[in-house]
Structures are given as C-alpha cells and as structure tokens.
Amino acid sequence: MAExxxxxxxxxxxxxxxxxxxxxxxxxxITPQSEVMETLMKERPxxxxxxxxxxxxSETSSINMIYGGACCGKKVMTSSSSPGVSLMCEGISYxxxxxxxxxxxxxxxGGPGLGTIQPSxxxxxxxxxxSGHGDFHNIVIAPASAQDMxxxxxxxxxxxxxxxxxxxxxxxxxxxxxxxxxxxxEQKPRRTAEEILRDAxxxxxxxPASRPRNIITSLSLDSDIQEVFNRKLAVKYAEIExxxxxxxxYLTDDAEYLFVAFGCSSRICEAAVxxxxxAGIRAGMLRPVTLYPYPFARIxxxxxxxxxxxxxxxxxGQMVDDVRLxxxxxxxxxxxxxxxxxxxxxxxxxxxxxxxNNLK
Amino acid sequence: xxxxxxxxPENIVYRKPALITDNVMHYCPGCSxxxxxxxxxxxxxxxxxxxxxxxxSPVGCSVxxxxxxxxxxxxxxHGRAPALATATKRLCPDKHVFTYQGDGDLASIGxxxxxxxCSRGExxxxxxxxxxxxxxxxxxxxxxxxxxxxxxxxxxxxxPKINGFPMVIADMISHLDxxxxxxxxxxxxxxAVRKAKSAIRKAFEYSEKNIGxxxxxxxxxxxxxxxxxxxxxxxxxxENMFKKYPIGDIKDVLKxxxxx
Numbered sequence: 001m002a003e004x005x006x007x008x009x010x011x012x013x014x015x016x017x018x019x020x021x022x023x024x025x026x027x028x029x030i031t032p033q034s035e036v037m038e039t040l041m042k043e044r045p046x047x048x049x050x051x052x053x054x055x056x057x058s059e060t061s062s063i064n065m066i067y068g069g070a071c072c073g074k075k076v077m078t079s080s081s082s083p084g085v086s087l088m089c090e091g092i093s094y095x096x097x098x099x100x101x102x103x104x105x106x107x108x109x110g111g112p113g114l115g116t117i118q119p120s121x122x123x124x125x126x127x128x129x130x131s132g133h134g135d136f137h138n139i140v141i142a143p144a145s146a147q148d149m150x151x152x153x154x155x156x157x158x159x160x161x162x163x164x165x166x167x168x169x170x171x172x173x174x175x176x177x178x179x180x181x182x183x184x185x186e187q188k189p190r191r192t193a194e195e196i197l198r199d200a201x202x203x204x205x206x207x208p209a210s211r212p213r214n215i216i217t218s219l220s221l222d223s224d225i226q227e228v229f230n231r232k233l234a235v236k237y238a239e240i241e242x243x244x245x246x247x248x249x250y251l252t253d254d255a256e257y258l259f260v261a262f263g264c265s266s267r268i269c270e271a272a273v274x275x276x277x278x279a280g281i282r283a284g285m286l287r288p289v290t291l292y293p294y295p296f297a298r299i300x301x302x303x304x305x306x307x308x309x310x311x312x313x314x315x316x317g318q319m320v321d322d323v324r325l326x327x328x329x330x331x332x333x334x335x336x337x338x339x340x341x342x343x344x345x346x347x348x349x350x351x352x353x354x355x356x357n358n359l360k
Numbered sequence: 361x362x363x364x365x366x367x368x369p370e371n372i373v374y375r376k377p378a379l380i381t382d383n384v385m386h387y388c389p390g391c392s393x394x395x396x397x398x399x400x401x402x403x404x405x406x407x408x409x410x411x412x413x414x415x416x417s418p419v420g421c422s423v424x425x426x427x428x429x430x431x432x433x434x435x436x437x438h439g440r441a442p443a444l445a446t447a448t449k450r451l452c453p454d455k456h457v458f459t460y461q462g463d464g465d466l467a468s469i470g471x472x473x474x475x476x477x478c479s480r481g482e483x484x485x486x487x488x489x490x491x492x493x494x495x496x497x498x499x500x501x502x503x504x505x506x507x508x509x510x511x512x513x514x515x516x517x518x519x520p521k522i523n524g525f526p527m528v529i530a531d532m533i534s535h536l537d538x539x540x541x542x543x544x545x546x547x548x549x550x551x552a553v554r555k556a557k558s559a560i561r562k563a564f565e566y567s568e569k570n571i572g573x574x575x576x577x578x579x580x581x582x583x584x585x586x587x588x589x590x591x592x593x594x595x596x597x598x599e600n601m602f603k604k605y606p607i608g609d610i611k612d613v614l615k616x617x618x619x620x
Contacts, residue, residue: 023451024447024450024451026447052447052450052451054446054447054450056443056476057472057473057476058472060440060443060472060473061440061443061472061473061476062443064436064437064440064443064444064473065443065444065446065447066447067434067436067437067440067443067444067447068416068434068436068443068444068445068446068447068448068451069447069448069451071414071434071444071448072414072447072448072451072452074451076447076451090437091437091440094437098435204414204432204433204434204448205432205452206410206411206412206413206414206431206432206455207410207411207413207430207431207432208411209411213426213430213431213432213433214432214433215426215432215433215434215435216433216434216435217426217433217434217435218435219423219435
C-alpha cells in the first residue's frame with residue numbers, strides 16, 4: 001500500500017531523497033526552501049540509509065561538495081533559492097564541463113538582488129538559458145505540485161545519470177511551501193559500491209591496477225580539444241531534445257486560444273481556463289514540464305490552430321521568448337505576469353486575456 | 361665500473377617513484393612542485409594506498425597535478441578543493457582524500473572552504489604550497505606575499521597601507537579545534553626533503569585515525585615569478601620567507617595531548 005501524507009513541497013523533496021536512496025545532500029539555509037535541509041536533519045537518514053547530510057558554509061561550498069560527491073559516482077543533490085543559486089552557477093558550469101550527474105533544486109523567489117522571499121519564476125532565463133559560463137545546458141524540470149516535488153527527485157537522478165549532466169528542479173515558493181497530499185513509495189536501497197563501479201566506471205573510486213586512473217576535469221587549454229568536447233556536448237543535447245521533451249495539455253483539443261504556463265502558474269492558469277470555458281470561450285493550456293528541452297514542436301503545431309497564445313509567468317516575461325520562437329509568428333503571442341513575489345488570481349489572468357484578445 | 365655494470369639493478373640507488381607517470385612535467389626548472397609531487401607519490405606507494413587515494417587538484421600551477429601522479433583525481437574550481445574533499449571523504453570514508461593547493465587558491469579565493477573544512481574536522485590531508493606569489497598567471501601578489509616583495513601587481517613592493525599584510529594561514533587554522541596536525545616544511549635541501557616526506561606520511565596516517573584535518577604547508581620557491589636563479593631563490597627563501605613562515609610543527613594533537 002502506498003503511503004499518503006500531507007506535506008509541504010520542500011518536505012517532499014527531502015523525504016523523496018531519502019526514499020530514493022540518494023547518497024548525499026549538501027545545502028545552505030535560505031528562504032523559502034530551508035525545510036528541505038531541516039526535514040533531512042530531523043529524519044537523520046545517516047542512521048537508516050547511510051545518506052550523508054551536511055550544512056555547508058555557503059552555496060558556493062555546497063555546490064562544490066556536490067561536485068566532489070558526483071565525481072565519486074554518488075547520487076548527490078543540493079537545494080537553494082534564487083540568490084543562493086546565483087552563487088552556485090560557477091559550480092554548475094564546472095559540473096556540466098566535467099559531465100557530472102547531480103540534482104539541484106531552485107525554489108525561486110522574487111529578484112533581482114536580495115529581492116523578496118515570496119514566490120517567483122524569475123530564474124527561468126538563468127536556469128534554462130545558462131546558469132554559469134560556457135557552452136552548456138542544464139536539463140530543467142518544473143514541478144507544479146508537492147507530488148511532483150516528490151516524483152521529480154527520482155526522475156531527475158535518472159536523467160542526470162543517463163546523460164551525465166546537471167538536472168535542475170525549477171520550483172517556486174508556492175510549490176515549496178504549499179501543503180498537499182503526497183503518495184510515497186517504499187524505501188529503495190542506496191546503490192552498492194559494486195553498482196556504482198558498474199554504472200559509473202568513470203568515477204574517482206580509487207585506482208586499482210586493472211584500469212588507468214580516472215580524472216574528472218573540465219580543463220583543456222587546447223582549443224581543438226575543447227571544440228571537439230563542446231561538439232560532443234552538442235550531440236548529447238540533441239539526443240536530450242529528441243527524447244526527453246515532456247508537457248501536459250489541458251482542454252487543447254477544441255481550443256481556439258492557448259495559454260502556456262509552467263510550475264505554479266499552470267495551476268492558476270488552469271482555473272482561468274475553466275472560467276473562460278464557462279463564459280463560452282474555448283481556451284486551453286499547455287504546461288511545459290521540461291523547460292530544457294522545451295516543447296517547441298508541440299507549441300508550433302498548436303499555434304496553427306489558435307487565434308492567439310498567451311504566456312503566463314511570475315516574472316516580466318522570460319519564457320514568452322521561447323513561446324515566440326516556437327510560434328514563429330503564425331499567431332499573436334501575448335504575455336501576462338506579476339512580479340516581485342506577487343501572485344496573480346485566475347480573474348487577473350482572464351482580464352488580461354480578454355484585453356489582449358479584444359473580447360468582452 | 362662500466363655502464364652495463366652501473367645499470368645493474370643492485371646498483372640502483374635512486375629511481376623515479378613508481379606512481380610518477382612518464383608525462384613531461386610543465387613546471388619550471390627549480391620549482392618546488394616537482395619535488396613535492398615526488399614525495400606524495402612515494403608516500404602513497406609506500407603506504408600501499410594507491411587504490412584508495414583520491415587527489416584533488418587546484419587552479420594554479422599545480423592544476424595539472426593529475427597528469428603526474430598515478431591515482432584517481434578530481435580537478436576543482438579555484439579555491440574549492442576542500443569542499444570537494446569534504447564530500448568525497450564523507451561519502452567514501454574508507455578512502456584517503458587529499459587536496460593539493462597553492463597560496464592563491466587556498467589563502468585567497470578559497471579561504472572560506474579551507475577554514476570551514478578545518479573547523480568541521482574533515483579527515484582529509486591538505487598539502488599547501490606557499491611560494492608567496494601567483495605563479496601560473498604571471499607572478500601577481502598573493503595573500504602570502506611578503507612586505508616589500510615585488511610582484512607584477514606590486515611592482516614597487518608590497519605596501520601594507522595599500523595591500524594589507526601577509527596571511528599566516530597555518531597558524532590561523534591551528535586555533536580551530538577540527539585540525540589534528542599542522543606543520544610547515546620546505547624542500548630546499550636533502551635534509552628538508554626527508555623531513556617534508558615524513559610530515560606528508562604522518563598527515564596521511566593521521567587521516568586514517570579520524571581525528572581531524574592534517575595540514576602540511578611547504579614553503580616553496582617560484583624562481584620564475586621571483587625572477588631569480590633556482591639557487592638564488594632557495595637562498596632568498598631561507599633569508600626572507602622562513603622569517604615570516606618558520607619551519608617546524610605547529611600542532612600535533614597526538615603529541616601535544618596531555619598524558620593521562
């Protein structure tokens with residue numbers, strides 16, 4: 001029997017990490033995600049599964065602890081919120097450059113700068129377009145419920161190890177703080193040393209006589225070697241784009257108008273769609289679940305059938321650039337957003353929608 | 361004695377350590393890095409811990425340490441090696457984990473990481489190369505640069521009014537309860553090399569005892585950065601560097617502990 005418990009999204013991340021046999025969590029406190037580490041410290045998984053949990057001296061350090069743990073082929077993760085994730089960008093770039101698997105959770109809050117501690121989606125560009133220097137992509141998955149927070153930890157590690165690439169769970173203050181019913185599975189064991197040797201033969205596990213030494217580095221110095229490596233990354237990204245796009249759709253079959261929204265915005269947007277439907281307007285919604293890779297092809301396909309598309313986000317308009325790229329000018333693209341930690345109501349969305357479409 | 365006789369195995373008195381690879385070293389002639397690499401390779405070989413040792417190299421001249429010692433290596437971002445080492449040791453407690461860091465890496469950009477690794481008492485070894493200068497980027501001032509010392513960013517000599525004072529890291533961290541063994545050595549004479557090797561061996565042995573962090577500072581020369589011949593650099597180091605960074609043990613919790 002699956003266990004169902006009422007919990008916060010942040011708590012779901014922590015419990016899921018333990019139940020999925022994660023080897024290590026390294027973090028630094030920041031609102032609105034501190035419950036992740038607090039829950040882990042309360043649960044003390046080092047006494048049960050052997051999972052290591054450590055409070056680092058900074059986000060710079062926690063991401064580099066993840067770097068070290070990932071070098072050893074371990075399942076390691078961290079979580080933070082926007083200003084803390086800015087500090088982690090150096091480490092994320094190094095991990096992308098060293099092709100290391102890891103899961104980073106960003107529970108977004110309002111920015112720029114110290115900003116607010118309320119929910120926001122204003123890290124879209126930072127996380128999806130490049131969190132750090134150099135030519136690379138994170139795989140980015142966007143939860144919309146506490147259940148997603150729970151489920152995406154395991155999915156995140158699956159993607160991270162399949163592609164040897166950092167995965168970011170891009171959540172927000174609403175999803176992190178909101179309490180919902182979460183269905184949990186049985187405890188899964190952590191991987192054994194033998195399983196790590198099998199699954200991660202590249203890892204620094206100590207050099208036996210039987211193999212050459214393993215070196216984890218992102219340094220080349222030689223332009224030609226670096227270019228060959230970057231092109232290898234491009235091949236990997238093409239594979240990710242071909243195989244891993246995920247989205248959900250709500251009432252799009254007969255829709256004339258489309259909303260695009262991710263994370264918590266998609267929950268609110270769904271209610272806006274219902275209100276418009278009640279008023280006889282055939283609206284629908286697409287929720288990108290993966291933000292990289294992005295569902296460009298499906299949005300382009302839907303755009304051909306729509307009178308207009310509106311991107312709804314808790315920021316000044318970041319994902320809307322990707323919507324426009326997907327739509328390729330085949331129908332008008334609008335944007336509605338709130339900023340600074342403010343959240344829109346379904347009515348605000350329907351009002352903005354009617355104004356954009358000249359509807360009463 | 362002809363050449364063939366000299367080369368007979370029983371006549372060999374010195375050889376390249378088994379764990380030093382055949383890669384051509386990029387270090388300048390006269391640089392201390394090569395000697396310290398050799399000592400680490402010898403200690404790992406003599407302790408029989410090649411298959412359980414993980415090295416973490418820094419950013420700086422020794423960024424390519426991983427090319428020279430035949431063990432598994434992680435290459436860290438600038439200053440972050442103790443963070444990598446912390447997670448590696450905690451996740452793999454049966455491994456021997458060491459960082460190899462210069463003074464720019466450890467004493468400047470990486471101060472938070474080294475101080476907190478010391479404070480937490482991570483059971484790792486830190487090898488700290490202190491030559492008072494940034495070697496790889498062309499001889500800029502380091503936190504350890506002596507007062508009056510000329511570098512490319514202190515062309516008229518380090519002035520404490522402008523540049524502050526040299527940092528004596530080993531003494532600073534000796535006050536942190538998580539450190540077990542702290543020593544300052546050098547490799548400018550045969551005797552010094554032997555003592556430095558004993559210190560490195562002790563640090564690796566201490567890391568097996570789970571009593572905290574072991575820290576071996578090697579006061580080193582950078583004759584290219586100092587713009588001296590290797591011989592003059594050694595002389596200058598003894599006359600100047602050793603005054604600020606005196607050689608010897610600073611802390612040894614096993615030796616210093618009061619008898620019961």
